[in-house]
Amino acid sequence: MSYPKSVLAEGKRLLMAAALDLTANTRSLDGFSLRELARNAGLNPNTFYRHFKGFDELGLAIIEDMMSQIRQPLRDLRREAAESVVPPGSPPISWQENPRLNFVRSWQVSNATVELFFKFVEANPKAFILGVRELHGSSPVLRKALRKLMKDFAHDMAEDIETLGLLPKLDPASLLSVSEVISRELFQLSMDYIEEPERRDEICQQAGTSIVNLTMGSAMLGGHVKLLADALR
Amino acid sequence: MSYPKSVLAEGKRLLMAAALDLTANTRSLDGFSLRELARNAGLNPNTFYRHFKGFDELGLAIIEDMMSQIRQPLRDLRREAAESVVPPGSPPISWQENPRLNFVRSWQVSNATVELFFKFVEANPKAFILGVRELHGSSPVLRKALRKLMKDFAHDMAEDIETLGLLPKLDPASLLSVSEVISRELFQLSMDYIEEPERRDEICQQAGTSIVNLTMGSAMLGGHVKLLADALR
DNA sequence: CTTCGTTGTATACAATCGTATACCTTAAGA
DNA sequence: TCTTAAGGTATACGATTGTATACAACGAAG
Numbered sequence: 001m002s003y004p005k006s007v008l009a010e011g012k013r014l015l016m017a018a019a020l021d022l023t024a025n026t027r028s029l030d031g032f033s034l035r036e037l038a039r040n041a042g043l044n045p046n047t048f049y050r051h052f053k054g055f056d057e058l059g060l061a062i063i064e065d066m067m068s069q070i071r072q073p074l075r076d077l078r079r080e081a082a083e084s085v086v087p088p089g090s091p092p093i094s095w096q097e098n099p100r101l102n103f104v105r106s107w108q109v110s111n112a113t114v115e116l117f118f119k120f121v122e123a124n125p126k127a128f129i130l131g132v133r134e135l136h137g138s139s140p141v142l143r144k145a146l147r148k149l150m151k152d153f154a155h156d157m158a159e160d161i162e163t164l165g166l167l168p169k170l171d172p173a174s175l176l177s178v179s180e181v182i183s184r185e186l187f188q189l190s191m192d193y194i195e196e197p198e199r200r201d202e203i204c205q206q207a208g209t210s211i212v213n214l215t216m217g218s219a220m221l222g223g224h225v226k227l228l229a230d231a232l233r
Numbered sequence: 234m235s236y237p238k239s240v241l242a243e244g245k246r247l248l249m250a251a252a253l254d255l256t257a258n259t260r261s262l263d264g265f266s267l268r269e270l271a272r273n274a275g276l277n278p279n280t281f282y283r284h285f286k287g288f289d290e291l292g293l294a295i296i297e298d299m300m301s302q303i304r305q306p307l308r309d310l311r312r313e314a315a316e317s318v319v320p321p322g323s324p325p326i327s328w329q330e331n332p333r334l335n336f337v338r339s340w341q342v343s344n345a346t347v348e349l350f351f352k353f354v355e356a357n358p359k360a361f362i363l364g365v366r367e368l369h370g371s372s373p374v375l376r377k378a379l380r381k382l383m384k385d386f387a388h389d390m391a392e393d394i395e396t397l398g399l400l401p402k403l404d405p406a407s408l409l410s411v412s413e414v415i416s417r418e419l420f421q422l423s424m425d426y427i428e429e430p431e432r433r434d435e436i437c438q439q440a441g442t443s444i445v446n447l448t449m450g451s452a453m454l455g456g457h458v459k460l461l462a463d464a465l466r
Numbered sequence: 467c468t469t470c471g472t473t474g475t476a477t478a479c480a481a482t483c484g485t486a487t488a489c490c491t492t493a494a495g496a
Numbered sequence: 497t498c499t500t501a502a503g504g505t506a507t508a509c510g511a512t513t514g515t516a517t518a519c520a521a522c523g524a525a526g
Contacts, residue, residue, distance in 0.1 A: 033482075033483060033484080034483080034484065034485090035482070035483065035484080036482095036483095045483095045484080045485085046485080046486095049485080
């Protein structure tokens, strides 16, 4: 994760980057000292106070930055995945018309999204480590901020599922709830993905089937048994 | 969470309890000092070294203790829930014979289990806070230990689902995978449950439907569409 | 009764900590 | 041009840290 030089002061950038490094290398945000952080950033300890009131503020700045860099790319991932399965120009076919086609398409989009998601994790491991760690970490402030991030992420997902027609019609609450579970699962698995490179394929695949399980289970209980029975005939 | 005086030295017990307290009150295990811990336990700083080589060892001791106290009760919860729905003596009815009955039964057991699980969380909040926090925390040793704990927990769950007949026949790998997702979700939600008392009912209910979504989705894709279509007719 | 391992304490010390105060540089606005 | 605010540094100090060394109480084993 890099920080745009234009908007942030040099020192602030360096401190945030150093914090990411320290966090990734087996520490939590409250596990290292202000001085250690400054040392890692190559700065005077007092410089910290020029930019942050305390560690919470540092964490918030990082999270905010993370969010701004992650949110849109993840949405793009989903669109990209959807378009890789159904080219943009093609006419929409409803679930009622052809359940099986839509089911297969949905599965493929899910798998593609998962794959791209984990590639994204692989490209930004430190951000994810810090995020997942502090999601249940020691600072209430950061926990709240990260929960909001997860919530927004789930909201985006629900919206995309709807507009991309990835599921038969569900009531909004159920859809959001399913999206939240998927988000949690994905973020949680991202840690395993980072830490156990030899299991990456397996993790990827299991995440995919978990999503299918969840979405189809939800669709079924949402009144679409018949549809799915047709799809799987 | 309490420690049996008989087996553990007084000081060791006190230190473990103090660590739980400090962790629950917005700190992670590497977020406080050895001296602070000793102070909270009412002991001399050096007493720590009599029992632990470092913080990892302390954490492992706590986790081990946690596991020994949590594992069996959670299994009992499931049995208890199952028996509250189907009294112990009653003759088993297969999914093929009566899909609808089994479906309803499965749903009820799931809900009852979830309810009891969260009651258990409510009774041992500190243990869960420490566990979930260190699951993605800073110490690789503790992370590994807690992942094993989660794995064992999922394994138990899969076994119980099978022997209690809570799902139509699934291949073991899928069953275990579903159990793992459920475990992760439950533990993750336990934090929300602790921190947001006003949302407890909602969390409980959502956990229940997530489980049903997952299990039924999995059953459906495992080849039981027809069965579930009958159940939901 | 003596010995010895276990559990806990007391003291001590160098290293590191957070932070207060003061100073320097640079770029922007008046 | 002079002023001012922001970003960064230097020095300093009392508090706290991890840990080494030495010592006390005590129950069990010999």
